Amino acid sequence: MIKDDVLVFDCVAHPFNFDSSNAIGNAGELFRQHLFAFHNVLTPENEPKLSAEEFLKEWSTEEISRMVFDESDTDMLVAMPLPLTDLFHDGLSPWERCVELTQENPDRTVFWGTVNPLEGKRALDEMEVQVKEYGAKAFKFYNVRYDYGEPFPWRMDDPQIAFPVYEKAQELGINLIGVHKGVPLGPQPVEATQTWDMDGAAANFPDINFVIFHVGLPFIDETCWQLVRYPNLYASIAATINFVARSPRQFAEWIGKLMFWCGEDKIIYGSEAPIWHPKWALDAFWNFEIPQDMVEGYGYPPLTEQAKRKILGENLLRLSGMDADETRRKLAGAA
Numbered sequence: 001m002i003k004d005d006v007l008v009f010d011c012v013a014h015p016f017n018f019d020s021s022n023a024i025g026n027a028g029e030l031f032r033q034h035l036f037a038f039h040n041v042l043t044p045e046n047e048p049k050l051s052a053e054e055f056l057k058e059w060s061t062e063e064i065s066r067m068v069f070d071e072s073d074t075d076m077l078v079a080m081p082l083p084l085t086d087l088f089h090d091g092l093s094p095w096e097r098c099v100e101l102t103q104e105n106p107d108r109t110v111f112w113g114t115v116n117p118l119e120g121k122r123a124l125d126e127m128e129v130q131v132k133e134y135g136a137k138a139f140k141f142y143n144v145r146y147d148y149g150e151p152f153p154w155r156m157d158d159p160q161i162a163f164p165v166y167e168k169a170q171e172l173g174i175n176l177i178g179v180h181k182g183v184p185l186g187p188q189p190v191e192a193t194q195t196w197d198m199d200g201a202a203a204n205f206p207d208i209n210f211v212i213f214h215v216g217l218p219f220i221d222e223t224c225w226q227l228v229r230y231p232n233l234y235a236s237i238a239a240t241i242n243f244v245a246r247s248p249r250q251f252a253e254w255i256g257k258l259m260f261w262c263g264e265d266k267i268i269y270g271s272e273a274p275i276w277h278p279k280w281a282l283d284a285f286w287n288f289e290i291p292q293d294m295v296e297g298y299g300y301p302p303l304t305e306q307a308k309r310k311i312l313g314e315n316l317l318r319l320s321g322m323d324a325d326e327t328r329r330k331l332a333g334a335a
Helices: 025-042 061-070 095-104 121-132 163-171 198-204 220-227 248-261 278-286 292-298 305-319 324-334
Strands: 009-013 076-079 109-113 138-142 176-180 209-213 233-236
Touching: 009 061, 009 305, 061 095, 076 095, 076 305, 095 109, 109 121, 121 163, 138 163, 163 198, 198 209, 198 220, 209 220, 220 233, 220 248, 248 292, 278 305, 305 324
Parallel strands: 009 076, 076 109, 109 138, 138 176, 176 209, 209 233
Antiparallel strands: none
């Protein structure tokens, strides 16, 4: 059981529309099937596993809110959209529905926006709408796009495609940007999910904090070497923490490497609800310890309660410009 005074700030939940009618072609179908497989493989045997019919549907914002806030120890949430309009008719998790999710619990939910930087000025204009009209506090990007059924990737260090988006974010007062890295889904070419382009992004925009989602799996070693060199790079363990029950020693290696290289201040928790229910992974993480032989053999720091508190909420609060004590008071008043 997580202690009552621990702040849990979940960096990602998506109001997915997995309905088959939403998928565009074979690439979209493979993408949704891979996420269903992910749910099945990593959900522990003693936890409910959803059938294809139960999972591959249009999830309501009410279902997400109930799962996160009512059925787990989560205090705050990032409503995270997906701009995959080349794989799904509505992008899979439309930013408009993330606004709805935010409005259901406005004191506890933060809206991150998203656009497709390949759309140029249209993307910049949409960023302005999402920030000024709907209160987006950060942005999340996806490098692997599709056009006419073929991969069409872009890089985070591209001066023509990416840099104008970062400049627009700064103009709008935004200094927090996340990016999907690793975890190739569907027919995404794996090389386009590598983290090589984060050096150029971090170096050229030192005032922006970049979050590498999924710690770049399977490229975690490369990610660690980047995290230690750039103070404005962070790692989200979304879709990584879920290995804690299914493959605890594997998870110990990953969290150990992150703790060794970048420390407890640069790691951020995320649930990826509704792919997985947040409760079991949160409980397992709170009770998790890195095995002593790995601490001794690899020099991994122990996963202390202080480290868990930072990872589960305090780090994201800091990046979001929020004070932990003040947030506790606000949440207590809103309860």
